[in-house]
Amino acid sequence: xxxxxxxxxxxxxxxxxxxxxxxxxxxxxxxxxxxxxxxxxxxxxxxxxxxxxxxxxxxxxxxxxxxxxxxxxxxxxxxxxxxxxxxxxxxxxxxxxxxxxxxxxxxxxxxxxxxxxxxxxxxxxxxxxxxxxxxxxxxxxxxxxxxxxxxxxxxxxxxxxxxxxxxxxxxxxxxxxxxxxxxxxxxxxxxxxxxxxxxxxxxxxxxxxxxxxxxxxxxxxxxxxxxxxxxxxxxxxxxxxxxxxxxxxxxxxxxxxxxxxxxxxxxxxxxxxxxxxxxxxxxxxxxxxxxxxxxxxxxxxxxxxxxxxxxxxxxxxxxxxxxxxxxxxxxxxxxxxxxxxxxxxxxxxxxxxxxxxxxxxxxxxxxxxxxxxxxxxxxxxxxxxxxxxxxxxxxxxxxxxxxxxxxxxxxxxxxxxxxxxxxxxxxxxxxxxxxxxxxxxxxxxxxxxxxxxxxxxxxxxxxxxxxxxxxxxxxxxxxxxxxxxxxxxxxxxxxxxxxxxxxxxxxxxxxxxxxxx
Amino acid sequence: xxxxxxxxxxxxxxxxxxxxxxxxxxxxxxxxxxxxxxxxxxxxxxxxxxxxxxxxxxxxxxxxxxxxxxxxxxxxxxxxxxxxxxxxxxxxxxxxxxxxxxxxxxxxxxxxxxxxxxxxxxxxxxxxxxxxxxxxxxxxxxxxxxxxxxxxxxxxxxxxxxxxxxxxxxxxxxxxxxxxxxxxxxxxxxxxxxxxxxxxxxxxxxxxxxxxxxxxxxxxxxxxxxxxxxxxxxxxxxxxxxxxxxxxxxxxxxxxxxxxxxxxxxxxxxxxxxxxxxxxxxxxxxxxxxxxxxxxxxxxxxxxxxxxxxxxxxxxxxxxxxxxxxx
Numbered sequence: 001x002x003x004x005x006x007x008x009x010x011x012x013x014x015x016x017x018x019x020x021x022x023x024x025x026x027x028x029x030x031x032x033x034x035x036x037x038x039x040x041x042x043x044x045x046x047x048x049x050x051x052x053x054x055x056x057x058x059x060x061x062x063x064x065x066x067x068x069x070x071x072x073x074x075x076x077x078x079x080x081x082x083x084x085x086x087x088x089x090x091x092x093x094x095x096x097x098x099x100x101x102x103x104x105x106x107x108x109x110x111x112x113x114x115x116x117x118x119x120x121x122x123x124x125x126x127x128x129x130x131x132x133x134x135x136x137x138x139x140x141x142x143x144x145x146x147x148x149x150x151x152x153x154x155x156x157x158x159x160x161x162x163x164x165x166x167x168x169x170x171x172x173x174x175x176x177x178x179x180x181x182x183x184x185x186x187x188x189x190x191x192x193x194x195x196x197x198x199x200x201x202x203x204x205x206x207x208x209x210x211x212x213x214x215x216x217x218x219x220x221x222x223x224x225x226x227x228x229x230x231x232x233x234x235x236x237x238x239x240x241x242x243x244x245x246x247x248x249x250x251x252x253x254x255x256x257x258x259x260x261x262x263x264x265x266x267x268x269x270x271x272x273x274x275x276x277x278x279x280x281x282x283x284x285x286x287x288x289x290x291x292x293x294x295x296x297x298x299x300x301x302x303x304x305x306x307x308x309x310x311x312x313x314x315x316x317x318x319x320x321x322x323x324x325x326x327x328x329x330x331x332x333x334x335x336x337x338x339x340x341x342x343x344x345x346x347x348x349x350x351x352x353x354x355x356x357x358x359x360x361x362x363x364x365x366x367x368x369x370x371x372x373x374x375x376x377x378x379x380x381x382x383x384x385x386x387x388x389x390x391x392x393x394x395x396x397x398x399x400x401x402x403x404x405x406x407x408x409x410x411x412x413x414x415x416x417x418x419x420x421x422x423x424x425x426x427x428x429x430x431x432x433x434x435x436x437x438x439x440x441x442x443x444x445x446x447x448x449x450x451x452x453x454x455x456x457x458x459x460x461x462x463x464x465x466x467x468x469x470x471x472x473x474x475x476x477x478x479x480x481x482x483x484x485x486x487x488x489x490x491x492x493x494x495x496x497x498x499x500x501x502x503x504x505x506x507x508x509x510x511x512x513x514x515x516x517x
Numbered sequence: 518x519x520x521x522x523x524x525x526x527x528x529x530x531x532x533x534x535x536x537x538x539x540x541x542x543x544x545x546x547x548x549x550x551x552x553x554x555x556x557x558x559x560x561x562x563x564x565x566x567x568x569x570x571x572x573x574x575x576x577x578x579x580x581x582x583x584x585x586x587x588x589x590x591x592x593x594x595x596x597x598x599x600x601x602x603x604x605x606x607x608x609x610x611x612x613x614x615x616x617x618x619x620x621x622x623x624x625x626x627x628x629x630x631x632x633x634x635x636x637x638x639x640x641x642x643x644x645x646x647x648x649x650x651x652x653x654x655x656x657x658x659x660x661x662x663x664x665x666x667x668x669x670x671x672x673x674x675x676x677x678x679x680x681x682x683x684x685x686x687x688x689x690x691x692x693x694x695x696x697x698x699x700x701x702x703x704x705x706x707x708x709x710x711x712x713x714x715x716x717x718x719x720x721x722x723x724x725x726x727x728x729x730x731x732x733x734x735x736x737x738x739x740x741x742x743x744x745x746x747x748x749x750x751x752x753x754x755x756x757x758x759x760x761x762x763x764x765x766x767x768x769x770x771x772x773x774x775x776x777x778x779x780x781x782x783x784x785x786x787x788x789x790x791x792x793x794x795x796x797x798x799x800x801x802x803x804x805x806x807x808x809x810x811x812x813x814x815x816x817x818x819x820x821x822x823x824x825x826x827x828x829x830x831x832x833x834x835x836x837x838x839x840x841x842x843x844x
Contacts, residue, residue: 034782042651157654176621336620338651343642346568353780360778361771368767405711408775408783412790415771416722419764423729426760452732455677456725462669463721466662467714470655475714482718 004506007499014491015386018393028396032403034474035351037344038167041176042337043139045160048081049332050131051124054105058117059084062102069098073114082124087114128159134331136162141327142178161337165473172341174320182333183324185247185264186240186289187274187308189281190297193234194218201233214238218287218294219312234294236287241277244329246270248306250322255311260318262310264325271306279303290321340472354407361411362388365418373425375516379500380421383492387417390488395481403477413485419456420493423449429517438515442501446494453494457486524758528802529751529810535803539692546699558707559645561659563610563652565623566645571602573637580604583634587626597781603642610649620646659713666720667691674724678731685809686727689800693723696796697789706785715789722768723797726761727805733757734806746813750806758802765798 022028033040055078063076073095074088084106089095102108106117119127136153139162143151152165169175191213195201201215209215217231246266253263266274278286278300288295288310295310310321365384369377391413395402428445432438464486467479559566569580581593589609596603608623624644631639667687675683694716706712733753741749772794776787 044650336646337648339620339644339646341641341644343570343640345570346642350780350782353778353783357774357778357783360774364770364774365767368770372763404780404782405714405786408779408786411771411775411779412718412768415768416725416764418767419725422760422763422767426757426763430756448736452729455673455728455732458673459670459724459728460718460721462673463666463717466666466669467717469662470658470710470714472710475710478714 004499004502007495008503011386011496011499015389018389021393022396025392025396029392030396030399030401031347031351032401032406032473032477033165033167033340033347034342034404035347035354035402036167037342037347038165039169039172039175039342040338040340040473041164041166041179042156042339043135043162043164043180043334044158044337045132045135045162046333046335047128047131047160051081051119051127052078053331054127055080055082055084055119058102058105062086062099065098065101066095069094071095071098079116082119083117085114085116089114131331132160132162135334138328138330139164139179142323145323145327146175146178148175162334168344172339174316176336176339178320178323180334180336181320181324182291182330183244183327184289184291184329185242185244185325186287187242188240188287188289189237190285190287191235191237193236194232194297195234196232198233201235205235209235212238216287216289216292216294218297234287234297236289236294240289242266242270242274244325246274247325247328250325252318252322253309255309259311260313260315262313262318262321262325263307264310265307266305268306275303275305278305350404354404354410358407358411358414361414365414369418369421373517375504376425376428376501379497380418380425382500383421383497384414384417386496387413387485387489387492390492391481391485394484394488398480398484400480400484401473401477402481403474405474406477406481409478409481409485412482413489416460417485417489417493420449420453420489421497423452424493424497425517428515432515432517439505442498442505442515446498446501450494453490457490460486524755526755526758527751528754529747529807531803532807532811535799536807539696539800539804542699543692543695546695546702549702550698553702556702556705556707557652557656558709558712559607559610559647559652560710560713561652561656561708563647563649565608565627565647566643567606567624567627567641568596568643569604569606569631569639570642571604571637571639574599574602575604575637577604579634579636580606580631583636584627584630587623587630589623591627610647610652620648655710662717663694663713663720666717670720670724674728674731678735679813681812682731682734682809684812685805685807686724686731688808689727689797689805690720690724692800692804693719693793693796696800697793700792701785701789704788706788709785711783711786712789715786715793718790719793719797723793723800726765726797726801729760730754730757730801730806731809734809747810750810754802754806761798761801765794769794 059076059078066073066076071094072088072090073086076084076086078084086095086099102117105123106119108115108117132155136155140153143153143164143166146166146169148166148169150167152163154163155161156163164179166172166175191210192204193201195204198215198217202209213235215233215235218234219231246269248265248267250262250264253261255261282300282302285297285299287297288308290310296312313321362384366381369380371377373380388410391410394400424445427449428441431441431444434441436444461483464479464482467475467482470476470479577593577595581591584591584593584606587608592605592607594605594607596605606627608627624646628641667690670690671683671687674686697716697719701708701712730750730753733756734750737749737753738746769791772787772790775783776791779787
């Protein structure tokens with residue numbers, strides 16, 4: 001008797017805690033994107049970009065130290081993101097002492113008159129990892145600037161994929177552009193231009209663009225946006241006086257004609273460099289290049305140190321440019337691998353459909369159990385409902401997300417939860433047939449099927465655990481619901497249901513002779 | 518109340534018929550897959566899926582005409598009830614798509630085509646763009662997860678029971694997966710992520726019934742060592758029959774409610790589960806135990822020889838013995 005009192009208290013506490021944990025459900029149960037509406041994006045970071053930059057910088061430094069040491073060489077070229085080659089070395093021992101720095105991150109293999117360098121594998125892995133982390137942090141800052149509630153930015157499967165979930169975002173295209181924009185800012189000299197077309201620009205160089213220059217699209221002053229009708233082309237220097245990394249701040253502003261503009265300021269060391277650069281090039285046209293698009297071109301009037309202005313943009317471009325510049329440049333370019341967009345109206349409908357089918361599923365099962373097992377069927381109903389309460393409570397407690405397949409998992413839990421009850425009830429019936437008395441039959445029924453219940457739950461758990469590895473949040477939602485449902489079902493079908501049986505048996509003194517089953 | 522009172526059917530007598538029926542369904546499904554290819558949804562093949570809500574009623578034909586000029590083979594389907602005025606448009610992954618904006622390209626083309634086609638105003642309620650990279654990744658995961666699940670369950674049953682039982686259980690589960698796939702092909706459902714989730718759930722669920730029967734077989738084997746295995750198996754199937762049918766029934770009913778009321782997004786999932794539940798029950802009764810017995814035929818014959826002259830006689834005799842015990 002004492003034992004059963006404690007059991008009832010335990011069950012009551014579990015139910016109470018569960019209800020406390022998910023009530024009120026509107027605020028405590030998290031909804032997935034498919035119910036709330038929003039967009040799920042997977043991006044791939046082109047980590048090769050970052051490795052190439054590292055390799056280019058290394059070659060640049062190598063050239064520097066070689067020329068300082070007076071070592072003669074024919075050429076030093078980047079041949080791949082992680083590989084460069086130095087050829088035509090005259091003085092090998094002189095070269096090796098001057099080029100010792102390059103050996104820290106690169107493996108050197110010799111060939112006639114030169115060396116091939118390959119980035120050390122562990123360095124490459126580390127760099128790739130850093131690149132993805134940096135990209136992740138940058139995206140986080142941008143998403144926060146967008147003002148989305150409860151966004152998710154996380155690493156995804158593979159080494160170079162990032163998951164971004166934006167609930168309730170309305171202008172998906174704009175969000176995607178902001179996230180993806182590399183925000184690579186360059187301030188550089190214009191060689192020639194503007195030209196009306198890329199071909200015209202190429203012709204100006206007799207189709208032979210110098211290796212230190214490149215042709216980029218830009219916009220005609222006072223006309224359309226880049227990429228549309230008003231596009232013109234400029235030949236600009238590849239090397240940039242300052243880059244996005246040198247930025248200290250960017251803010252919304254207006255230009256001399258009261259049009260939207262972005263004002264940016266440079267960090268101190270960059271300001272010095274930029275001052276020298278502008279001083280040396282007074283009178284020449286300078287281009288502000290953002291993500292390989294010439295944003296504006298202006299003639300350098302005098303020494304400029306720490307600030308500049310991007311003009312000729314509309315209001316929206318101004319806001320977006322500030323967001324991307326402020327959040328910092330992405331270390332590598334990215335592209336989208338996956339996009340799943342659910343409109344808010346569809347989400348609302350799914351919630352309603354999920355709710356109706358849950359009630360219907362529960363209704364079907366309750367009617368059947370009571371009809372078939374009579375009063376004992378109520379035990380099963382109690383245990384199923386307890387199971388659902390615990391399931392909801394645990395999901396809210398763990399912060400798991402409720403998705404549409406998750407609701408399906410819920411309904412499935414109702415159906416499968418009955419399984420253990422049926423197993424026990426059928427066994428009790430069988431034991432009753434051998435006429436050993438009600439209490440003995442109930443005890444034997446529970447004891448004999450215990451291992452069967454363990455086995456069936458383990459096999460279902462195995463399948464559910466393997467579902468977890470699908471990164472898509474909707475499927476994970478299903479798997480998590482199923483796993484929690486299965487675990488709490490062991491508790492409700494065995495512990496709760498047995499306690500219910502014993503309560504009934506205890507109430508009827510002396511020992512009952514019949515059972516409504 | 519009792520659906521099956523003292524069930525006593527000789528299921529094992531039908532084992533070869535059952536195996537033939539299953540083989541017919543599975544081979545039919547495989548033949549259709551071989552000729553038409555596995556119907557991969559865009560989750561696995563990559564591609565574009567858009568659900569568009571129109572402000573005015575519209576027919577599939579009108580939408581099809583509007584998007585027909587686009588490259589590739591578009592699929593246009595009514596999505597949900599006609600009164601909801603929703604259309605699903607699906608495009609395959611464009612071959613040799615350029616890196617970069619290519620993911621959104623097809624969807625933008627569809628939107629433009631719909632806007633130009635003189636159709637009523639529309640809004641996009643759902644859009645899924647999946648690149649080939651992700652599709653391939655999910656394909657691998659799907660295959661890996663299904664195989665790993667089958668393997669892990671086999672090992673578990675192998676440890677808890679005997680090896681021939683594990684094989685029986687896994688053949689039955691594999692049977693359910695193949696039958697489910699066959700029905701998906703017959704009824705024109707695509708393999709989406711949700712459907713694969715349902716198939717995986719089936720692997721876990723369908724083995725449940727089998728475990729219940731095997732547990733009973735083990736229990737009966739312990740108490741009645743002298744009787745032939747096939748007789749004990751058949752009796753165990755009968756003893757657990759009402760439980761098998763009731764739980765399949767309740768699970769079926771709850772999944773039926775998803776199929777009926779859960780909306781378009783869960784229809785494929787619910788259909789897969791429904792087929793899987795029916796197939797799982799059928800395979801538990803007819804296939805799993807048959808395989809277990811065929812595999813342990815050597816031991817079964819030896820013990821059977823001691824009890825009765827032939828297998829058939831053992832089955833017949835089983836009936837009489839059972840009645841005698843029940844009285």
